[in-house]
Amino acid sequence: TKKPPALQSFLSLVSRRASHLARQRYDVIVVGGGHAGTEAAAAAARVGAKTLMVSQKIQTIGALSCNPSLGGVGKGQLVKEVDALDGLCGRAGDYAGIHFSILNRSKGPAVWGPRAQLDRQRYREFIQSELLSTPGLTVLEGSVEELLVSDPNPEESGQHRVTGIRLANEVHPISAASVVLTTGTFLSGSLFMGQTESPGGRIGDAPSSPGLSQTLRETLGLRVGRLRTGTPPRIVKESVDFSLAKIHPPDSHPTPFSFLNTRTHCKSEEQLPCYLTYTTPGVERVVRESLHLNCHIQQDTKGPRYCPSIESRVLRFPGRQHQVWLEPEGVTSDLLYPQGLSMTMPPDVQLRLIREIPALHRAEIHTPGYGVQYDFVCPTQLSPALQVKSTQGLFLAGQINGTTGYEEAAAQGLWAGVNAARLALSMPTVALSRTESYIGVLIDDLVSRGVTEPYRMFTSRAEYRTSLRPDNADLRLTLKGFEEVGCVSSSRYQEAVRVRDRLQDALTALQALALSTRNWRKRLPDVGMSEAKNTMLTGMEVLQYNDVSFETLASAFPEILSPHVEFSQRLKIEAVYRPHCHLQKKEIERIQKEENMSLPQDIDYFSLSVSLSQEVREILDKVRPTTLGAATRLQGITPAAIVHLFNYVRHTG
Numbered sequence: 001t002k003k004p005p006a007l008q009s010f011l012s013l014v015s016r017r018a019s020h021l022a023r024q025r026y027d028v029i030v031v032g033g034g035h036a037g038t039e040a041a042a043a044a045a046r047v048g049a050k051t052l053m054v055s056q057k058i059q060t061i062g063a064l065s066c067n068p069s070l071g072g073v074g075k076g077q078l079v080k081e082v083d084a085l086d087g088l089c090g091r092a093g094d095y096a097g098i099h100f101s102i103l104n105r106s107k108g109p110a111v112w113g114p115r116a117q118l119d120r121q122r123y124r125e126f127i128q129s130e131l132l133s134t135p136g137l138t139v140l141e142g143s144v145e146e147l148l149v150s151d152p153n154p155e156e157s158g159q160h161r162v163t164g165i166r167l168a169n170e171v172h173p174i175s176a177a178s179v180v181l182t183t184g185t186f187l188s189g190s191l192f193m194g195q196t197e198s199p200g201g202r203i204g205d206a207p208s209s210p211g212l213s214q215t216l217r218e219t220l221g222l223r224v225g226r227l228r229t230g231t232p233p234r235i236v237k238e239s240v241d242f243s244l245a246k247i248h249p250p251d252s253h254p255t256p257f258s259f260l261n262t263r264t265h266c267k268s269e270e271q272l273p274c275y276l277t278y279t280t281p282g283v284e285r286v287v288r289e290s291l292h293l294n295c296h297i298q299q300d301t302k303g304p305r306y307c308p309s310i311e312s313r314v315l316r317f318p319g320r321q322h323q324v325w326l327e328p329e330g331v332t333s334d335l336l337y338p339q340g341l342s343m344t345m346p347p348d349v350q351l352r353l354i355r356e357i358p359a360l361h362r363a364e365i366h367t368p369g370y371g372v373q374y375d376f377v378c379p380t381q382l383s384p385a386l387q388v389k390s391t392q393g394l395f396l397a398g399q400i401n402g403t404t405g406y407e408e409a410a411a412q413g414l415w416a417g418v419n420a421a422r423l424a425l426s427m428p429t430v431a432l433s434r435t436e437s438y439i440g441v442l443i444d445d446l447v448s449r450g451v452t453e454p455y456r457m458f459t460s461r462a463e464y465r466t467s468l469r470p471d472n473a474d475l476r477l478t479l480k481g482f483e484e485v486g487c488v489s490s491s492r493y494q495e496a497v498r499v500r501d502r503l504q505d506a507l508t509a510l511q512a513l514a515l516s517t518r519n520w521r522k523r524l525p526d527v528g529m530s531e532a533k534n535t536m537l538t539g540m541e542v543l544q545y546n547d548v549s550f551e552t553l554a555s556a557f558p559e560i561l562s563p564h565v566e567f568s569q570r571l572k573i574e575a576v577y578r579p580h581c582h583l584q585k586k587e588i589e590r591i592q593k594e595e596n597m598s599l600p601q602d603i604d605y606f607s608l609s610v611s612l613s614q615e616v617r618e619i620l621d622k623v624r625p626t627t628l629g630a631a632t633r634l635q636g637i638t639p640a641a642i643v644h645l646f647n648y649v650r651h652t653g
């Protein structure tokens with residue numbers, strides 16, 4: 001985790017470069033410097049394209065617009081995959097993290113969610129440092145006012161072709177073979193606080209120029225929808241009564257996101273705690289009393305289901321206590337981020353509301369919460385390379401495709417950047433499948449099913465989640481990223497090859513270690529191995545036992561296994577999941593053959609005791625598909641939900 005130099009030196013570097021660019025020609029131009037834009041620009045440059053990234057404000061490149069955290073369940077898997085493809089966010093998280101934890105630890109390692117609370121400033125500094133030291137990448141401060149496209153060409157199946165961009169206050173265009181749009185919440189963005197609506201992409205930032213939306217809607221004829229999100233007020237740390245909240249310590253040993261790092265920048269003992277507290281009936285009362293002063297909540301535009309505002313939570317689940325996490329914003333920051341209190345009422349009402357929570361009874365607000373509504377492009381109009389089907393060379397990534405979250409944006413950005421570069425360099429575009437990555441699941445869900453509300457990643461969306469684990473993202477993607485895609489550095493590739501070969505040696509040694517159960521019991525007397533049969537078991541099979549760790553095996557057979565202890569945890573996980581992965585694959589194949597299985601029309605989807613999310617239950621209840629095949633094709637139904645439904649009907653029908 002190298003430390004980037006001071007931000008100021010980058011700012012001067014960027015502004016000096018900015019004056020020479022008009023009339024230049026680039027392979028790839030990336031519009032936007034958020035999570036999608038930064039990954040797209042870096043990935044395009046890694047593939048070898050001459051790349052320009054244009055963003056409205058240099059200072060906000062790599063900014064965390066909302067929560068200061070990275071990863072989580074499903075999202076952590078995306079961060080690991082972006083890292084495996086040599087992206088930035090994993091290493092930035094390791095540098096900026098101030099509170100690391102693995103979520104879902106009580107469940108299997110396949111669905112563990114690596115997560116970190118971040119120092120906002122450090123995160124930005126790291127991303128900016130990486131971009132400005134990436135060969136082949138130029139960063140420019142500016143606002144893109146116009147996307148330049150050619151008329152449809154009958155010789156190119158009637159497609160438009162992107163030709164470049166024009167900046168605000170610039171006469172000359174900048175041309176490029178590919179353009180990646182990553183404008184986040186800025187496309188026709190409107191900010192809401194109380195009864196006030198004003199144009200903006202996020203607080204303090206103007207929205208994208210209307211010219212961009214116009215080109216997408218009118219010239220290119222793209223279907224565009226509208227979504228919303230919001231952010232909580234930031235609270236002055238010293239005004240909080242922490243004695244009335246429950247402390248939530250980080251993991252004692254921080255686990256890095258990046259496969260390149262063995263430790264995080266923040267030492268274990270330097271990590272900061274979070275605090276947990278709850279809403280009270282007073283919070284609900286303030287929400288209800290102020291609804292007439294809150295125009296954001298009165299509108300029909302869909303908001304994020306899994307990160308709802310306090311208004312939505314209270315109205316949807318009246319009478320409940322809701323969790324509020326008080327999270328640090330940085331090592332030296334005086335502010336706290338109250339996760340769960342996103343709100344859009346007037347600032348004086350926001351203050352009244354937060355003071356209804358005991359730990360916040362005398363809290364002060366530094367910056368009020370607000371809401372944002374923005375245009376997104378319906379992503380079914382994109383190919384799996386994230387290229388707009390009707391427009392050669394135009395790629396979209398991030399919130400503009402209807403997703404929510406930094407990790408979803410980063411993953412799409414990386415893949416769009418890779419493909420924009422490959423197209424510009426006359427190489428075929430590439431796709432990732434659902435069977436090899438969460439990035440593949442994310443993109444497939446977007447381009448084949450579309451979105452009706454902000455999309456976020458969950459492990460339940462991946463039917464092959466026992467093989468798409470955080471621990472093996474390097475083996476799944478780094479080798480392919482170097483050999484077939486071209487976005488991975490040779491040094492990272494060499495390391496992944498070393499890991500693959502060493503793991504293979506260890507697995508071979510475990511398979512070759514075959515003993516009868518009687519002999520295993522002699523060597524491992526503390527392991528509860530069945531006495532019933534005296535069969536042969538390999539080391540791999542014994543490692544599947546709950547109470548057998550790789551270290552235990554290695555101490556029983558040091559001459560064979562101790563050279564492999566470097567990979568103890570990975571080997572244990574591999575041993576445990578092998579049989580599951582095999583069974584899961586078979587199950588999916590069987591379901592594919594059962595397309596015509598009838599679904600009873602009287603199922604009460606809300607009371608089924610199978611693992612289905614509320615979102616899936618609502619869709620099934622509303623549509624009542626008649627066959628399993630029809631359920632599979634419904635927007636919002638996850639492959640994992642289909643497996644549960646299939647098993648339910650098979651056992652009850």
Ligand code: FAD
Binds near residue numbers: 057184186187209
């Ligand atoms: P952004 O990070 O928004 O980056 C867009 C970039 O494009 C910016 O750098 C902007 O300056 C630049 N840009 C835009 N137009 C132009 C132009 N014409 N020319 C040049 N540059 C341009 N996520 C959650 O997961 N949960 C939440 O609760 C949540 N709440 C949010 C609340 C608010 C108020 C906001 C603003 C965002 C919230 N997010 C939330 C979303 C999260 O910030 C995004 O998902 C993520 O940042 C999307 O990344 P992105 O790269 O697509 O866009």
